Amino acid sequence: MKSILYxxxxxxxxxxxxxxxxxxxxWLVIFTYGLKxxxxxxxxxxxxxxxxxxxxxxxxxDDYFDYKDICEETKECKCKYxxxxxxxxxxxxxxxxxxxxxxxxxxxxxxxxxxIYVLFFALLALFVILSxxxxxxxxxxxxxxxxxxxxxxxxxxYYVMTKTFSLGVIFLSFACAIIVNTILYAHMLMxxxxxxxxxxxxxxxxxxxxxxxxxxxxxxxVCAYICMIILGKFYLLTLITIPLVIKLYKSLEIYNNDNxxxxxxxxxxxxxxxxKNIPNAxxxxxxxxxxxxxxxxxxxxxxxxxxD
Numbered sequence: 001m002k003s004i005l006y007x008x009x010x011x012x013x014x015x016x017x018x019x020x021x022x023x024x025x026x027w028l029v030i031f032t033y034g035l036k037x038x039x040x041x042x043x044x045x046x047x048x049x050x051x052x053x054x055x056x057x058x059x060x061x062d063d064y065f066d067y068k069d070i071c072e073e074t075k076e077c078k079c080k081y082x083x084x085x086x087x088x089x090x091x092x093x094x095x096x097x098x099x100x101x102x103x104x105x106x107x108x109x110x111x112x113x114x115x116i117y118v119l120f121f122a123l124l125a126l127f128v129i130l131s132x133x134x135x136x137x138x139x140x141x142x143x144x145x146x147x148x149x150x151x152x153x154x155x156x157x158y159y160v161m162t163k164t165f166s167l168g169v170i171f172l173s174f175a176c177a178i179i180v181n182t183i184l185y186a187h188m189l190m191x192x193x194x195x196x197x198x199x200x201x202x203x204x205x206x207x208x209x210x211x212x213x214x215x216x217x218x219x220x221x222v223c224a225y226i227c228m229i230i231l232g233k234f235y236l237l238t239l240i241t242i243p244l245v246i247k248l249y250k251s252l253e254i255y256n257n258d259n260x261x262x263x264x265x266x267x268x269x270x271x272x273x274x275x276k277n278i279p280n281a282x283x284x285x286x287x288x289x290x291x292x293x294x295x296x297x298x299x300x301x302x303x304x305x306x307x308d
Contacts, residue, residue, distance in 0.1 A: 011095050014063070014081050015056035022183060022291060023055045023149070024048070025298035026176050030154040031161075032302045033172060039161025043113060047157045050106040057099040058129045058148075064092055065133035100126070114160050121156035128152065139201045142181050150177030168231060175227035175238075176301060178220050179294045185220060186248070186290040189213055190255060190283050210256040217252070221245050224297075234304035241300070244293045251286050259283070 031044050067079040067089070081087050107122040128148045135144045154173030158166060188195070188204045192213060195205050204213040225242070228235045251263040263285050278284060 010081075010086075011060075012056070014087070015059045015095075015099075017056065019059065020052060020055065022180055022294055022298075023052060025295060026149055026153060026180060027051050027157065029172065029176055029298055029301045029305070030157045030169070032305045033154075033169065034158050034161035036305050036308070037158075037162055037166070039158070043110065044157060044161040046106060046110065047160055050103040050110075051153060051157075053099045053103040054125060054129060057096050057103070058132055060092060060096045060099070061129060062133050062136065064089065064096065065137070100129070110160055114163060117159050118156070121152055121159065125152050125156070137201060139203050139206045142185060142203050145181045145184055146174070146177040148177075149180045150174050153177075171227040171230050172301070175224045175231075176298060178224040178227075179297045182217060182220050182224075183287075183290045183294055185217055186252065187287060189217065189252060190259070190286065192256075214249070214252055214256060218249065228301075231304075234307040235301065237300045237304050238297050241293055241297050244289075244296070248286065248289050248293060251289065255282060255286055263289070 027048055031039075031048075034044050035041065063079045063082070067082050082089065082092065104122070107118060111118040111122070125148060128144050132141065132144045132148075135141055150173040151170065154169050154176070155165065158164075158169045185203070188202045189210065191202075192204050192210050194200075195202055203216065204210075207213040207216065225239060228238045247264075254261050254263070259282055262282050265285065
């Protein structure tokens with residue numbers, strides 16, 4: 001029993017479970033929206049483990065291709081559990097398969113309960129998961145994330161709950177998916193020099209300079225806020241995050257010039273605001289700033305849905 005629990009903990013750690021909350025919050029937004037429009041509570045709740053496992057499977061799939069294509073050529077990579085022999089590629093493939101199998105089993109149940117469109121969303125999601133590493137290697141990872149976290153997740157959950165489609169869901173999905181992607185983009189921006197060194201193509205490195213790449217972050221946020229403005233009313237509560245976005249932008253601007261400088265520390269840097277001595281602190285302070293902005297945005301979305 002102890003061995004099984006250790007393995008579960010080992011693979012959840014490798015799958016970067018700490019990235020889960022932002023996915024869970026995205027699900028919470030559309031789950032709340034579905035309930036607001038008379039959706040089925042149980043069926044909506046059942047989509048949660050499928051989405052969570054698909055997300056973890058995507059992280060591990062990314063590791064699999066990264067290890068084969070990049071990590072063998074550099075000492076710095078996120079696949080250390082493969083490089084140090086703690087796990088093999090075969091074991092990694094098996095875990096990815098198990099995660100996707102459980103998600104698929106839930107999908108099959110929902111297919112019989114809700115109809116053919118569930119299969120449509122599931123197959124598209126599977127395609128994005130399996131193709132993400134290749135899309136990412138060509139600099140299109142951002143668009144894959146926006147598609148998966150946006151129309152696929154939101155449209156799928158809403159359909160399962162209500163068996164209908166909604167234009168409002170489209171705007172809501174793009175806003176939240178773009179906000180999720182800003183976390184990935186901020187991470188890539190701070191990895192700009194390292195990615196260039198290993199010839200890794202990202203949307204950031206495609207811009208040829210860190211200054212140009214930073215400006216794209218603003219375009220992402222502007223698009224998200226426009227979607228919220230279109231939805232109107234209480235969704236405008238999300239505009240409260242704009243001053244924090246400006247703070248993040250200025251902080252990343254400083255990081256582009258000197259990655260050793262710590263930003264001004266506040267609650268938005270939680271949980272690192274009490275510890276300035278962690279390794280690579282300037283990076284993680286800004287990374288958690290991006291995560292916390294997205295978290296606040298999602299929570300304000302939920303509040304806006306409830307009040308609407």
